[in-house]
Amino acid sequence: MKVFPEISVPLLWAMAGxxxxxxxxxxxxxxxxxxxxxxxxxxxxxxxxxxWVMASVFAVAIGLDRRLSFFFLGFVSFLALKExxxxxxxxxxxRRVLFWAYLxxxxxxxxxxxxxxxxxxxxxxxxxxLLLPMRMILVGxxxxxxxxxxxxxxxxxxxxxxxxxxxYLLILDxxxxxxxxxxxxxxxxxxxxxxxxAQYISGKLLGRRKVIPKVSPNKTVEGLLGGVVxxxxxxxxxxxxxxxxxxxxxxxAGLIISFGGFVGDVVMSAVKRDLGIKHSGSILPGHGGIxxxxxxxxxTAPLFFHYIYYLHY
Amino acid sequence: MSRFLQTLFFALIVKPIALVMLGLNVRRxxxxxxAGPAVLVANHNSHLDTLVLMSLYPLGQLRWLRPVxxxxxxxxxxxxxxxxxxxxGILPLDRTAEGGRNRLAPITEALEQGQIVxxxxxxxxxxxxxxxxxxTGIAHIAKARSDTPIVPIFMYGLGKALPRGExxxxxxxxxxxxxxPFSWTGNRKTFMAELEVRMNTLANEGDFxxxx
Numbered sequence: 001m002k003v004f005p006e007i008s009v010p011l012l013w014a015m016a017g018x019x020x021x022x023x024x025x026x027x028x029x030x031x032x033x034x035x036x037x038x039x040x041x042x043x044x045x046x047x048x049x050x051x052w053v054m055a056s057v058f059a060v061a062i063g064l065d066r067r068l069s070f071f072f073l074g075f076v077s078f079l080a081l082k083e084x085x086x087x088x089x090x091x092x093x094x095r096r097v098l099f100w101a102y103l104x105x106x107x108x109x110x111x112x113x114x115x116x117x118x119x120x121x122x123x124x125x126x127x128x129x130l131l132l133p134m135r136m137i138l139v140g141x142x143x144x145x146x147x148x149x150x151x152x153x154x155x156x157x158x159x160x161x162x163x164x165x166x167x168y169l170l171i172l173d174x175x176x177x178x179x180x181x182x183x184x185x186x187x188x189x190x191x192x193x194x195x196x197x198a199q200y201i202s203g204k205l206l207g208r209r210k211v212i213p214k215v216s217p218n219k220t221v222e223g224l225l226g227g228v229v230x231x232x233x234x235x236x237x238x239x240x241x242x243x244x245x246x247x248x249x250x251x252x253a254g255l256i257i258s259f260g261g262f263v264g265d266v267v268m269s270a271v272k273r274d275l276g277i278k279h280s281g282s283i284l285p286g287h288g289g290i291x292x293x294x295x296x297x298x299x300t301a302p303l304f305f306h307y308i309y310y311l312h313y
Numbered sequence: 314m315s316r317f318l319q320t321l322f323f324a325l326i327v328k329p330i331a332l333v334m335l336g337l338n339v340r341r342x343x344x345x346x347x348a349g350p351a352v353l354v355a356n357h358n359s360h361l362d363t364l365v366l367m368s369l370y371p372l373g374q375l376r377w378l379r380p381v382x383x384x385x386x387x388x389x390x391x392x393x394x395x396x397x398x399x400x401x402g403i404l405p406l407d408r409t410a411e412g413g414r415n416r417l418a419p420i421t422e423a424l425e426q427g428q429i430v431x432x433x434x435x436x437x438x439x440x441x442x443x444x445x446x447x448x449t450g451i452a453h454i455a456k457a458r459s460d461t462p463i464v465p466i467f468m469y470g471l472g473k474a475l476p477r478g479e480x481x482x483x484x485x486x487x488x489x490x491x492x493x494p495f496s497w498t499g500n501r502k503t504f505m506a507e508l509e510v511r512m513n514t515l516a517n518e519g520d521f522x523x524x525x
Contacts, residue, residue: 078484082336086470086486089523092441095473095483102484277520281486282338 007063010179010241014186015059021194022052046286054284054293058189062182066170067113069182073167074109079290080159081105083281087272087291088151093141097148100135101156104128108160112167120168124161129153159291162298165305172313176244183242184308188257191238192300193293195231195261202226216269224262231258244312256307257300264299268292315399320372322400331368335361335474336486340518344464344491345369349377350424351494352463354451356512357433358441358472363401365471365487366431379404379423380431404430406450417450421457430454434508441472442524444512452504455497462494465508467515473524490515 025048033041061072085098104124111120133149169188170181177183203223211221235254239245245253268291272280281289331337345353355362363380370378384405387397397403404423407416423430432454434447455463470487492515498504 079336082484082486085484086473087522090473092473092476092525095476095479096481099481099483275520275522283336 008179008183011063011183011186014179014183014190014238014242015063018055018059018190022048022055025051043286048286050284050286062170062185069170069185070109070113070167073163074105076290076294077105077109077160077163078102079283080163080294081155083283083289083291084155084159085152087275087277087280088155089147090152091141091144091148093139094136094148094152096139097132097135097152100131101128101152104156105160108164109167112164112171115168115171117168120164124156128156132156158298159294162302163294165301166297169301169305169308172309174244174313176312178240178244179242187238187242188300188304189297191231191235191254191257192261192296194234195227195258196265196296198230199223199227199258199262202230212266215273216266219262219266227262228255228258231261243308245308249311253304253307256303260299260303261296264296267299268295316376319375319400319402323368323375324372327364327368330482331361331365331487334482334484335365335470336484337365337369337489338486339369339489339491341491342369344493346429346462346464346494347374349427349429350458350461351429352424352451352454352461353429353431353466354463354508354512355431355433355466355468356444356516357435357438358468359438359475359477361471361475361482361487362433362438362468363403363431365468365489366466367401369489376402377428378402378431379428381406381420381433383408383437385409408436417453417457420454424454424458424461438472438477441476442469442521444516447505447508447512449501449505451508452501455504456501459497461496463496463508464494465492465511465515466490467492467512467519469516469519469521488519488521490518 029041029045029048032039032044057072060068062069081102085101090098108120108123111123132153133145136145136149166185166189169184172181172184179186199219200223203218203220203226206222206226207218207220209221210217211219211224232251232254235250235257236247239247239250239253243250243253268280272278279288280291283289284293287293353366355366363382367375367378367380380401380403382397382401382403382405384407387403388394388405398405404419406420420430420432432451434451435445436448437445439445451463455461467490468487470485473483474485474487475482492511495507495511498507
């Protein structure tokens with residue numbers, strides 16, 4: 001029996017690679033601070049430091065034990081849903097409805113852990129979709145009903161249903177999956193986050209034409225394309241070690257992740273703009289809230305999951 | 314013994330609820346006075362207010378914190394009285410008596426002993442997330458101890474998580490804005506106006522969604 005059954009050699013290499021990247025990021029930040037003392041790099045340093053924390057927690061959570069992995073991903077969902085429900089206007093009458101929405105998290109992650117695909121895929125889109133309005137009519141408050149039931153379910157779909165696809169990736173083990181389910185999870189999370197960073201950096205360096213100025217004035221065509229090219233390259237490079245994808249399939253996976261990540265990011269920006277806020281929270285110094293970090297994943301997790309599920313499982 | 318139980322209660326129940334189930338977003342935590350005498354003045358929406366404010370302090374400092382709480386409510390039976398005075402460490406305040414300023418004597422005494430008093434000048438939790446007019450008791454205290462720093466604190470979210478009359482805790486992030494300490498201004502009217510202005514400034518810092 002192995003001590004850490006989740007850790008395979010390719011997974012270890014991938015994690016080592018991530019920490020090498022973080023070392024590079026830290027070295028770059030330190031160099032920038034030294035070279036240009038007149039400029040303020042506080043946010044950049046905070047960002048990099050938060051990355052270290054996130055990467056370490058993530059590595060431990062997916063490497064040590066599978067139950068811990070499910071628990072961790074469920075907890076991320078909980079934080080994201082809590083942030084969402086704290087940001088949107090809610091009705092006092094719906095306190096108990098929101099409680100049911102929270103309860104959906106352990107249930108949904110339980111279906112994933114049991115590999116009960118049918119239940120996993122309909123529980124929130126069907127059963128919870130019907131249960132929440134039912135609980136609301138029991139309270140009886142009709143003023144603002146449609147808005148309340150719509151926003152709460154949208155929040156659960158995004159932060160619980162979409163993100164729980166990450167957990168289902170964990171159990172997609174097969175002889176053709178070199179690094180097990182944990183490898184697939186690492187693949188989509190790493191590429192999504194790296195795509196965000198690559199878009200940000202290429203946008204800063206080359207950005208000229210705004211791509212969607214009404215929602216996200218800082219997003220540029222050059223940034224988007226920089227992210228796409230980087231993510232495509234990394235996908236082709238890494239996929240053979242972590243996924244069962246063939247080369248042409250990994251190209252498409254890269255496209256799905258980079259475009260999906262972009263759209264998820266901008267969708268959450270639209271939500272924040274609607275609410276009149278800049279960041280969803282302050283739990284991750286330099287980044288903002290949990291939603292600011294998982295916004296892209298809410299799109300890439302289900303999109304990548306269904307792509308690979310259709311092709312190989 | 315009760316000090317040990319207090320530490321246990323805050324370490325195993327209050328801190329996990331505050332940090333994991335709710336999640337605190339504290340602006341300028343460094344302004345919290347590390348040692349007494351000092352008065353923390355906050356708006357009041359929920360039973361959680363006291364516990365969350367106390368949870369901002371390290372366990373070792375809990376015994377210096379003395380929340381002022383209504384005697385008629387918290388001392389209504391023996392169990393509640395034991396819990397309120399021994400585990401939380403409240404300073405019971407007689408809300409009903411006609412005794413006037415004497416009622417505040419335990420508070421000034423606590424300040425003289427270098428304790429940190431937590432006071433909710435609204436007097437009761439009232440309607441959740443709605444502020445009520447501040448009572449003037451705080452002015453008497455500030456006057457009696459004119460060198461004591463008064464630290465205004467505005468909290469948002471706990472009234473949604475656990476409003477008055479509800480037993481079910483629903484998780485919401487809680488925002489806490491710590492203001493600059495000030496002290497007695499010379500007369501009651503200007504002092505109360507000053508407190509009001511400082512609280513409003515803190516409240517306006519946040520961007521809070523509607524809740525009704």
